[in-house]
Amino acid sequence: MTSILFFEQLLNGIQFGTMLFLMSAGLTLIFGVMGLINLAHGSFYMIGAFSAALIAGLTGSFWLALLASLSGAAIAGVLIEILIIRRLYRRDHLDQVLATFALILLLSEGVRWCFGAFPLYLDIPENLNGTLPISNDIIYSKYRLFIIFMGLLIATGLYILITKTRLGVRIRAGQNDRQMISALGVDISKLYTIVFALGASLAGLAGAMIGAIQSVEVGMGEPILILAFVVIVIGGIGSIKGALIGSILVGVTDTIGRIFLPELLKIFMEPSSATSVGSSIGSMLIYILMAFVLIIKPSGLFGKT
Amino acid sequence: MIIEKIFNKWILFFLFTIPVLGFVFEEPYYITLTTKVVILGIAGIGLNLALGYCGLISFGHAAFFGLGGYVTGILSFHALNSELIFSWPFVTSGSSDMLVIWPIVILSSAFLALIIGLLSLRTTGVYFIMITLAFAQMLYFFAISWPNYGGEDGLSIYMRNSLPMVNTMDPLSFYFICLFWLLIVIFISAMLINSSFGMAFQAIKQNEERVKSVGIETFKVKLLVFVISGTITGLAGSLYTDLNRFISPSVLNWQMSGEIMIFVILGGIARLYGPLVGAAFFIVLEQTLGSYTENWQFWLGLILILEILYVRTGILSLFEKKLKYEK
Numbered sequence: 086m087t088s089i090l091f092f093e094q095l096l097n098g099i100q101f102g103t104m105l106f107l108m109s110a111g112l113t114l115i116f117g118v119m120g121l122i123n124l125a126h127g128s129f130y131m132i133g134a135f136s137a138a139l140i141a142g143l144t145g146s147f148w149l150a151l152l153a154s155l156s157g158a159a160i161a162g163v164l165i166e167i168l169i170i171r172r173l174y175r176r177d178h179l180d181q182v183l184a185t186f187a188l189i190l191l192l193s194e195g196v197r198w199c200f201g202a203f204p205l206y207l208d209i210p211e212n213l214n215g216t217l218p219i220s221n222d223i224i225y226s227k228y229r230l231f232i233i234f235m236g237l238l239i240a241t242g243l244y245i246l247i248t249k250t251r252l253g254v255r256i257r258a259g260q261n262d263r264q265m266i267s268a269l270g271v272d273i274s275k276l277y278t279i280v281f282a283l284g285a286s287l288a289g290l291a292g293a294m295i296g297a298i299q300s301v302e303v304g305m306g307e308p309i310l311i312l313a314f315v316v317i318v319i320g321g322i323g324s325i326k327g328a329l330i331g332s333i334l335v336g337v338t339d340t341i342g343r344i345f346l347p348e349l350l351k352i353f354m355e356p357s358s359a360t361s362v363g364s365s366i367g368s369m370l371i372y373i374l375m376a377f378v379l380i381i382k383p384s385g386l387f388g389k390t
Numbered sequence: 391m392i393i394e395k396i397f398n399k400w401i402l403f404f405l406f407t408i409p410v411l412g413f414v415f416e417e418p419y420y421i422t423l424t425t426k427v428v429i430l431g432i433a434g435i436g437l438n439l440a441l442g443y444c445g446l447i448s449f450g451h452a453a454f455f456g457l458g459g460y461v462t463g464i465l466s467f468h469a470l471n472s473e474l475i476f477s478w479p480f481v482t483s484g485s486s487d488m489l490v491i492w493p494i495v496i497l498s499s500a501f502l503a504l505i506i507g508l509l510s511l512r513t514t515g516v517y518f519i520m521i522t523l524a525f526a527q528m529l530y531f532f533a534i535s536w537p538n539y540g541g542e543d544g545l546s547i548y549m550r551n552s553l554p555m556v557n558t559m560d561p562l563s564f565y566f567i568c569l570f571w572l573l574i575v576i577f578i579s580a581m582l583i584n585s586s587f588g589m590a591f592q593a594i595k596q597n598e599e600r601v602k603s604v605g606i607e608t609f610k611v612k613l614l615v616f617v618i619s620g621t622i623t624g625l626a627g628s629l630y631t632d633l634n635r636f637i638s639p640s641v642l643n644w645q646m647s648g649e650i651m652i653f654v655i656l657g658g659i660a661r662l663y664g665p666l667v668g669a670a671f672f673i674v675l676e677q678t679l680g681s682y683t684e685n686w687q688f689w690l691g692l693i694l695i696l697e698i699l700y701v702r703t704g705i706l707s708l709f710e711k712k713l714k715y716e717k
Contacts (some may be wrong), residue, residue: 169695178519182651186651187690187698350717379513385517
């Protein structure tokens with residue numbers, strides 16, 4: 086029984102982790118290439134989810150909705166980069182934090198204006214509904230498996246993009262020496278716009294996929310944004326590999342911790358206080374993990390020192 | 391600078407007159423609003439010491455604000471139902487006396503700031519911003535999932551805590567308690583900034599390596615600034631709980647950290663009265679825009695972005711520039 090529960094929760098953790106990866110990959114790329122802390126990254130998650138809900142409502146197709154989430158968030162990303170973000174690259178971190186914080190207020194209220202305060206719902210397509218037997222005793226949600234699959238697909242895609250393509254070479258060069266690659270004739274501001282839009286569209290896709298399990302509402306992006314920050318701090322800011330490992334670590338720790346810590350504490354304590362203490366500490370576990378990593382390696386697991 | 395100083399005098403003048411006028415014309419609402427400005431101003435002045443003067447971009451000051459608030463709420467909650475808070479290692483009961491609560495708030499905020507500071511000051515730059523944010527979030531989630539004190543719903547304390555010979559439930563009396571603290575905090579900040587210790591932490595903002603090279607242990611200086619900063623913000627949190635007679639996890643949320651930061655930036659970074667002006671501007675904006683539209687935060691966001699992209703130095707700087715033209 087417990088081993089089945091454990092395996093299920095492990096899969097849940099990995100599924101959560103792959104979603105975190107879609108968020109944190111963009112965040113870490115944007116920081117690595119442009120040196121920008123983007124608090125408004127969660128807003129693209131929200132914009133992606135709302136674009137998807139809008140298109141799903143009009144066409145009824147989940148796949149078109151996913152496409153809409155990618156393109157909706159990418160378009161928003163390009164516009165915002167050109168209008169606002171572009172002016173922040175040369176500023177210090179404080180200005181970036183504040184301007185993107187203000188951007189959250191702007192975008193959240195803007196979306197509330199357009200769509201109203203009530204949450205929208207996005208339906209899982211027919212053929213991904215239901216469960217799939219993984220082994221004799223374990224059955225697992227098809228849709229969640231689909232999310233894990235998509236996450237792995239995109240991780241592989243990003244890996245190929247960064248290591249094998251011309252754009253990837255430019256991105257890596259941009260991470261190492263911005264002035265040098267612009268001196269070599271690369272249109273740096275176009276590159277920045279592309280990287281920003283790429284990050285935004287990944288966040289948008291994550292928003293749409295999670296939006297189908299939870300609900301699509303204003304403010305949905307901020308909790309996951311904070312977790313994505315924890316991920317990239319653990320993984321090392323600027324490192325995509327770090328983001329992947331950090332995401333899985335955070336996803337699994339959070340999910341397993343919340344479920345099993347209260348159970349574990351029941352061995353030592355009376356059940357009622359074990360539940361309250363366990364769930365409190367369970368919800369703090371990833372932050373404790375992060376503090377721990379930073380004490381040992383202040384620049385994260387894969388960060389440059 | 392002279393004009394800014396004159397402006398600061400005007401601020402103090404308004405702080406004394408607006409609530410009294412509110413009292414005379416029987417509009418207690420304005421007294422409450424000004425009290426809120428003063429309390430949030432104190433929180434901002436606390437953050438300004440670390441952020442403005444020492445360059446420590448803490449995105450987690452809600453942790454101190456919330457801790458101060460919760461310590462006050464919990465002490466008062468236990469005084470009301472006369473249960474012990476804990477009986478081990480020593481017997482501790484609640485209290486609703488501000489003279490007892492304040493020292494406990496100050497000590498506990500200082501202690502929290504010491505721990506967070508010790509861990510996060512090992513890092514710099516973005517990592518510092520994010521680790522302070524993460525510590526505040528950690529407390530936020532703790533407050534939400536800890537059921538004893540209301541969890542997500544928060545904790546009501548029904549009666550404001552008491553102070554000998556003062557009726558704290560009277561809005562004007564409570565206002566003057568807060569104003570008293572504001573003046574003390576401004577006085578302490580001014581003393582610190584002009585002391586040799588203040589010179590050291592302001593120099594760290596400009597170039598930490600140089601400060602190190604003249605033999606100052608910058609880590610200790612930064613830690614001390616961080617602790618003082620967190621303590622002041624914690625005190626503001628205590629007053630805020632008394633003002634609302636209610637505390638909920640939302641004051642620990644990262645948006646609170648962002649708002650305290652906004653007070654500092656809107657008013658003008660590294661200016662003594664800056665956070666107060668910023669808080670006043672924020673509250674006035676909330677009230678006026680909020681009466682026209684539900685989406686007032688949209689306009690707040692727009693104003694903030696414009697200020698960061700184009701004005702950059704805050705409201706108080708407007709009063710400084712005029713002098714340069716006059717010369």
